[in-house]
Amino acid sequence: MRSRFMLVFVAAALLVAALPAAAQSSQTVALSSPVGVWKTISDKTHKPASLVKIWIENGELKGKVIKVLNSDKGPHPICDKCEGERHNKPVIGMTIIWGMHKDGDEWDGGTILDPKTGETYKCSIELVDGGMKLKVRGYIGFSLFGRTQVWLREPAKVAVPALPAAASSSAAPLPAATSSTGLPATVTSSAPPATPATPATPATPAIAASSGS
Numbered sequence: 344m345r346s347r348f349m350l351v352f353v354a355a356a357l358l359v360a361a362l363p364a365a366a367q368s369s370q371t372v373a374l375s376s377p378v379g380v381w382k383t384i385s386d387k388t389h390k391p392a393s394l395v396k397i398w399i400e401n402g403e404l405k406g407k408v409i410k411v412l413n414s415d416k417g418p419h420p421i422c423d424k425c426e427g428e429r430h431n432k433p434v435i436g437m438t439i440i441w442g443m444h445k446d447g448d449e450w451d452g453g454t455i456l457d458p459k460t461g462e463t464y465k466c467s468i469e470l471v472d473g474g475m476k477l478k479v480r481g482y483i484g485f486s487l488f489g490r491t492q493v494w495l496r497e498p499a500k501v502a503v504p505a506l507p508a509a510a511s512s513s514a515a516p517l518p519a520a521t522s523s524t525g526l527p528a529t530v531t532s533s534a535p536p537a538t539p540a541t542p543a544t545p546a547t548p549a550i551a552a553s554s555g556s
């Protein structure tokens with residue numbers, strides 16, 4: 344019996360010890376991929392512009408805008424300068440990166456759209472700073488002539504389950520206390536009973552003046 348307990352204890356200790364290593368390994372794998380949500384930073388104003396979600400579908404890297412953070416046209420702009428099917432469509436939800444494929448440490452061969460101008464460019468992206476930043480370069484013709492932005496990885500959001508109401512309880516409610524007669528017991532209080540108000544003294548009736556002598 345004791346040996347069985349020791350085996351269970353050792354197995355549990357090994358499992359607990361392995362958890363941090365597994366979590367660290369998972370985090371390392373996540374940081375080695377551009378998949379995730381990124382905060383775009385304008386190379387002109389150096390201010391956050393939007394949040395872009397990047398994913399990989401059948402070996403092709405894509406990205407779409409999920410939130411606009413800074414725009415001259417408000418939080419819900421449309422791409423009025425885009426052409427084709429994207430013309431006058433909302434920027435939020437619009438795919439702005441497509442056709443990207445992995446090439447060594449980079450992803451390239453695809454296209455990136457600037458929703459503000461409606462212009463499209465060839466694109467290459469590369470993870471930097473240990474996977475916490477994404478260097479995004481758009482260019483026409485040769486990569487030497489173009490623009491570069493550095494996007495910041497957004498931390499993964501962890502859903503917090505709703506807590507039960509404070510008043511609720513899994514235990515069954517206790518029955519109300521009763522007296523020996525079966526009637527509900529009178530609730531006592533530690534506070535002294537209130538002093539009854541002193542009744543007002545009735546006014547003395549006025550004596551009527553006699554009309555006789």
